[in-house]
Amino acid sequence: MENRIKIGLIFLGPYPQGNVSTLRIHSYCRALVRSGYFVKVYLIAPSNDAAVNNDKKGVYEGVQYEYVTKITWSSQNPTLLIKVFYYLYGIGKTMVLLRKDKIHILLSYHTQLLSNLCFWFFSRIRKNPFILDKTEFPSSFSKSENFWSKILLFEYKLFDGIVVISQELEKFYRKVNRRIFLLPMTIDPERFGSRSKKKVKDPYIAVLFGRHNRDGVFDSVKAYHKYLEMQPTSPWLLQLIGDFNYLEDRHEIKDYIRVNNLDQKVIITGMVNNSDIPQYLLDASCLMTTPQHFNSGGFPTKLGEYMLSGTPVVVTSAGEIPLYVKHGEDVLLSEPGDIKNIASNLIQVQRDPDAAKKMGECAQKKAKTIFNAETYIEPFLNFIKSSNFE
Numbered sequence: 001m002e003n004r005i006k007i008g009l010i011f012l013g014p015y016p017q018g019n020v021s022t023l024r025i026h027s028y029c030r031a032l033v034r035s036g037y038f039v040k041v042y043l044i045a046p047s048n049d050a051a052v053n054n055d056k057k058g059v060y061e062g063v064q065y066e067y068v069t070k071i072t073w074s075s076q077n078p079t080l081l082i083k084v085f086y087y088l089y090g091i092g093k094t095m096v097l098l099r100k101d102k103i104h105i106l107l108s109y110h111t112q113l114l115s116n117l118c119f120w121f122f123s124r125i126r127k128n129p130f131i132l133d134k135t136e137f138p139s140s141f142s143k144s145e146n147f148w149s150k151i152l153l154f155e156y157k158l159f160d161g162i163v164v165i166s167q168e169l170e171k172f173y174r175k176v177n178r179r180i181f182l183l184p185m186t187i188d189p190e191r192f193g194s195r196s197k198k199k200v201k202d203p204y205i206a207v208l209f210g211r212h213n214r215d216g217v218f219d220s221v222k223a224y225h226k227y228l229e230m231q232p233t234s235p236w237l238l239q240l241i242g243d244f245n246y247l248e249d250r251h252e253i254k255d256y257i258r259v260n261n262l263d264q265k266v267i268i269t270g271m272v273n274n275s276d277i278p279q280y281l282l283d284a285s286c287l288m289t290t291p292q293h294f295n296s297g298g299f300p301t302k303l304g305e306y307m308l309s310g311t312p313v314v315v316t317s318a319g320e321i322p323l324y325v326k327h328g329e330d331v332l333l334s335e336p337g338d339i340k341n342i343a344s345n346l347i348q349v350q351r352d353p354d355a356a357k358k359m360g361e362c363a364q365k366k367a368k369t370i371f372n373a374e375t376y377i378e379p380f381l382n383f384i385k386s387s388n389f390e
Contacts, residue, residue, distance in 0.1 A: 005385070006038040008103035010094065010119060012110040014050035015041050016060035017274055020210065020301040024135065024165075025109050026063065027186040028373040028380065033062035035377055040064040040101060044090035044115065045083070046073045052274065068093045091115050095122050105384055107163075109133045113155055120158045129160040131384055133183075134169060135298070161383060166298030166320050181383040184324070186373040187304040192278045197311075202237050204267070205346065206284035206311075208277065208302055209242035215302070216290035216316065217242075218249050218256070219337065223290060225260055226343035236285055236350065241269045241277070281309040286349045286356070292336040294319035304371040307331070307363035312356035314345040324370060330363035 009029060013021045029039045041063060043050070050072045057066035069090045073082075095118070098106065106123050108116060108130065116132075123130040138156075153176045156162065161179035164170045170182050205224065209215035217240065224238045244250055257266050272280065281287060287306045294300065298319050306313045307330065315321060316336040327333040332345035349356040369375060 004036060004038055005105065006040070006101060006103050007032060007105045007107065007384070008098055008101065009039070009041045009107040009109060010115070011041050011043050012045060012047065012112070013043075014047055014053060015043055015065050016058075016063070017052045018049055019274075021109065021135075023188060023191075023301055023305075024186060025133070026060070027188055028183065028377070029063045030061050030188075031373040031377045032381070034374065035381065037381075038064075040066065040103070042094045042097060043067045043071075044069070044094050045087045046070045048072060048076060066097065068097060087112075087115070091118050095119075098122065099126075104128055106130045107133060107384070108159075111138065111155075113151070116155060116158070129384065130158070131161045131163060132156070132159045133163040134173065135165040137169070137172065163380075163383075166294075167323070168320065169298070179383075181380060183373070183376055183380060185299040185301050185304050185371055186376075187301060187308055187367065187371045189308065189368045189372045189374075191305065191308060192282065195278055195282055197282045198279070200283050203285040204237040204239045204283075205286045205288055206239050206241060206280055207288050208281070208306075209240070209247075209289075210302070211243055211246045214291050214294060214300075215242075216292055216336070217247060218253050219290040219292070219316075219339065219342070220288050221253055221256060221262075221266060223288070223339045223342035223346065224266065225256075225262060226339050227346045228262075228265065230343055231347045231350065235265070237265055237267055239267045239269050239280070239284070241272055241280055243271045244268050245270075277305075278309065281306065281311055284311050286314060286346060287311050288314045288342070288346065290316045290334075290336070290342060291318040292316070299324055299371075303331075304367055307367035307371075310360045310364040312349045312360045313363060314342060314349065316342070325363070325366070328359070330359060330366050332359070 009025060011025060013019060015022055032039045046069060053071055056071060069086045106119060106128055120130055156173060156176045159177060162173050162177050163181045163183050164173055165185055170180050174180050207220045209217050228235050257263060289302055299321055303315055313331040315331050315333060317333045318336050325331045332348060334341040334345055
């Protein structure tokens, strides 16, 4: 085991507990470990989201990790000077650790230009491949040929390869880097463990959403309102699970709930611990997400988790969702923004529980295969090992 390949991953998010980015990197890091490789995640700077973690370093399901400075900020709003200090110090210390740990292959799940340049120089000196995992378009990219866009495109040419999450991103990044690997959205197939569905007093439809405002929460509320108008007998409740106070249209949603007398039907649950989310999904009678589009044109991690739960799913056909699921087979699909059709699908789940149960089981089976990192691990390994590796 002393001679096995060692893989390091640079990350600015929380680990081992955290957000959807955490789930993505852990899914394939664990798969790499199970294939016999040493994998370590280096967290180069503190983050507010990492406050849910207690240990500065450790091993989680075989994956090693280390916060090279500190886990989280002392205050919610640290000054720019403090951020810059920890960021620069974190870059330097990470390089020391990479050398000490004798890392052979370096992956990056962040797009900070300065640190990527630093790690690129470090990798060139050590003759190690440096690979980027990119799940969206460049945040500051403009299709016009301006100076900043050219700088961004230059950065992506530096990498020895880019891992992407969607066909749309594959097409885009192939223009600037010939070595692209499509690793679809991946989830933790063991996320639900030995949990089982519990009987709840009031059946509910669950809507799980994130801070990025891409989940169409307002459309979900409108569709639920239409569902109530079309299904007046024994309607289910609606639970909104996520950081509601962070939504850009939260005031409009609250006004809509108030004006339409939905206060007793729509439950704003708010943020819940990431480890508690599986039980909310299992206990729901139906799961709904109604995005209108995705910046990456991809497949949301949230939908993968929905499907993994085995609970019936109602979803809009945004991005590349229709490439992976079939209407009536594993989910019920609606066109983005088609409120009436989304409501009709909710009613279909309630009125035909046997068909809905069968659909949920098919979705669960598909999620455990198509969205399982271990399904892609052999070609993924070939990709990263062939990136100028010596």
